[in-house]
Amino acid sequence: MDRRRLLQAISGLPFIRLLFGASTDAATSPFRRVRPGDPGWPSDEAWAELGRRLDGRLIKVKSPLAQCVGAPFDAACAEVFKELKNPYSLGDEVGLTQSLGWIGAWTSEPSVYAVAAESARDVAAAVNFARTHNLRLVVKGGGHSYQGTSNAADSLLMWTRSMQSVVLHDAFVGSGCEGSVPSQPAVSIEAGAIWGRVYDQVSVKAGRYVQGGGCLTVGVAGFLNGGGFGSLSKNFGIGAASLLEAEVVTADGDIKLANACTNPDLFWALKGGGGGFGVVTRVTVRTHELPEFIGIAVGAIKAASDDAFRRLVSETMRFYREALFNPHWGEQLSFQRGDVLSIQMVFHSLSRDQAEAVWKPFFDLVRSSPQDFAFVLPPQVQAAPGRLIWDPAVLRTIPGLVIADDRKGAPEGNIFYVGNLGEVGRVWHAYQSAWLPASLLEAADRDRLVDALIAASKHWPVTLHVNKGLAGGRTEVLESAKDTPMNPAVVDAFALVIAGAGEEPAYPGVAGHEPNVAEAQAQAAAVSAAMNEIRKLAPQGGSYVWETDYFEPDWQRSFWGDNYARLSAIKKKYDPDGLFFLHHGVGSEDWSADGFTRLR
Numbered sequence: 001m002d003r004r005r006l007l008q009a010i011s012g013l014p015f016i017r018l019l020f021g022a023s024t025d026a027a028t029s030p031f032r033r034v035r036p037g038d039p040g041w042p043s044d045e046a047w048a049e050l051g052r053r054l055d056g057r058l059i060k061v062k063s064p065l066a067q068c069v070g071a072p073f074d075a076a077c078a079e080v081f082k083e084l085k086n087p088y089s090l091g092d093e094v095g096l097t098q099s100l101g102w103i104g105a106w107t108s109e110p111s112v113y114a115v116a117a118e119s120a121r122d123v124a125a126a127v128n129f130a131r132t133h134n135l136r137l138v139v140k141g142g143g144h145s146y147q148g149t150s151n152a153a154d155s156l157l158m159w160t161r162s163m164q165s166v167v168l169h170d171a172f173v174g175s176g177c178e179g180s181v182p183s184q185p186a187v188s189i190e191a192g193a194i195w196g197r198v199y200d201q202v203s204v205k206a207g208r209y210v211q212g213g214g215c216l217t218v219g220v221a222g223f224l225n226g227g228g229f230g231s232l233s234k235n236f237g238i239g240a241a242s243l244l245e246a247e248v249v250t251a252d253g254d255i256k257l258a259n260a261c262t263n264p265d266l267f268w269a270l271k272g273g274g275g276g277f278g279v280v281t282r283v284t285v286r287t288h289e290l291p292e293f294i295g296i297a298v299g300a301i302k303a304a305s306d307d308a309f310r311r312l313v314s315e316t317m318r319f320y321r322e323a324l325f326n327p328h329w330g331e332q333l334s335f336q337r338g339d340v341l342s343i344q345m346v347f348h349s350l351s352r353d354q355a356e357a358v359w360k361p362f363f364d365l366v367r368s369s370p371q372d373f374a375f376v377l378p379p380q381v382q383a384a385p386g387r388l389i390w391d392p393a394v395l396r397t398i399p400g401l402v403i404a405d406d407r408k409g410a411p412e413g414n415i416f417y418v419g420n421l422g423e424v425g426r427v428w429h430a431y432q433s434a435w436l437p438a439s440l441l442e443a444a445d446r447d448r449l450v451d452a453l454i455a456a457s458k459h460w461p462v463t464l465h466v467n468k469g470l471a472g473g474r475t476e477v478l479e480s481a482k483d484t485p486m487n488p489a490v491v492d493a494f495a496l497v498i499a500g501a502g503e504e505p506a507y508p509g510v511a512g513h514e515p516n517v518a519e520a521q522a523q524a525a526a527v528s529a530a531m532n533e534i535r536k537l538a539p540q541g542g543s544y545v546w547e548t549d550y551f552e553p554d555w556q557r558s559f560w561g562d563n564y565a566r567l568s569a570i571k572k573k574y575d576p577d578g579l580f581f582l583h584h585g586v587g588s589e590d591w592s593a594d595g596f597t598r599l600r
């Protein structure tokens, strides 16, 4: 064995790290993870042995797109492209991800092998194998990363899709917290579950509320790693604020519990640190009382002139401040090119009549100026009992609301919102976000806010996601967010502004379905121009780690603010050798962009 391989082999041993520090290899040549063909790549026998240890749950990965690259676009490829618009099909496919890429940033690439883990022990076996053989390791749950952090060429994939169990508790106390922390109603969820399944178990079947994501096919563990917002986060908090305990496999292959009493530093990092601290195998999150009613208020209004649009935006923000800036309301107000305002709001704990009464003054004002304003989507307020809101059988009966997984034998519960269809199989051209402080809603500053929203919307649509800023929320919501690593700006923000652009499924090398690079560049420039107008309002506002720009400058501050130093120390403690690298993850500044070469 040569000196480099000897050092690599022994560098996993704790006493060697104590003697020489983590950069043993860096002292000789840059530390590199191995790729197929490299001398250090595991032998076929080593892979076979791993497969045996996993009872066959080791998969040699091939992307369904591979057959279409550099080949005529035939009927088989047409079928592949059809499935790229089905989020369940994408989720079940080991070689694909929900986004197909981001032009100029990343392209979805299959791993060489994947471990289809069924337990924490499977995960630990794979972590040990990856560490020992110096492999690039990626983790995929729901596969919804915009940043491409759940795929990497030449890697070993930890795939949690099979880990689906959902168990409710009437009174849960974290391990080691007995006697010091009161028990809570909770639900334990294995890492591979998607939120739609959890809502079915927790809300439809058990009549409780759990704070997950808006999109039904987002993965539970991935979502919580970034903090996670749902429509009602101003009332129930970020998803991770409800986390009571996580089971995690750390880089040393140990299966640990993390909660407020056991490994509390790791627990804190898992509540919004953006992943990269270990493989989460199970989470237990608090459940809450299910609101009696949950509903929507939607509509779209076109203004007849720029002056009229200015009045409309100004009235909208005044109305938002006075009537909607409270724990009842979440979701979106969108300002679009052509002087259009689109309203897609969600409320809870108000009846339909009560919610209509809230909106009446605003809709009356719009109706009273027909020369200035026209509804391009008639206003509508609807409410339903909380228990029915996620019931697939009910949702399927509402025209235009959901699409069913149309694969043969697909479970009845496999549905997704029409509103998420555009994001399925998307190739991103741009995606940016910024938090806006609630002070901008006050009379003294509101004109600045209105001017910026209008100026931005001339370049590209910008959307206020008011559930992704916690200001206006319950005091407990604000306090619980402060006990997470998220950028503290989230507590003072009334909204996260998002602007994104992309195209329908496309893949490099597929005839007639190549990504449109010229259009991507033009749209990326327009999104930047729009968001630059917004950022003038809060230049240091920060951005949400899971819904952000791949090229986010100063990302450490942007995602985590002053919490970065503490996160960085925790990363060094639990993953000193950067096994869980991810793009713009904590500690990734020490690595090359592809995560294969340690730079320092």
Ligand SMILES: Cc1cc2nc3c(=O)[nH]c(=O)nc-3n(C[C@H](O)[C@H](O)[C@H](O)COP(=O)(O)OP(=O)(O)OC[C@H]3O[C@@H](n4cnc5c(N)ncnc54)[C@H](O)[C@@H]3O)c2cc1C
Binding pocket: 098, 138, 139, 140, 141, 142, 143, 144, 145, 146, 149, 150, 160, 191, 213, 214, 215, 217, 218, 219, 220, 221, 222, 223, 225, 226, 227, 228, 229, 230, 275, 276, 278, 279, 280, 281, 420, 423, 424, 546, 547, 582
């Ligand atoms: C259509 C769509 C809708 C969305 N809606 C919302 C929303 O309503 N609210 C919101 O806050 N966000 C939303 N997001 C963002 C979403 O929360 C993040 O993309 C999240 O990371 C997705 O998790 P995942 O498991 O589906 O994705 P994956 O791509 O599988 O994982 C995302 C990241 O988490 C890591 N990860 C996954 N599982 C584990 C694990 N078990 N242990 C350790 N690390 C893990 C991955 O390595 C990766 O870095 C949405 C995204 C999309 C595409």
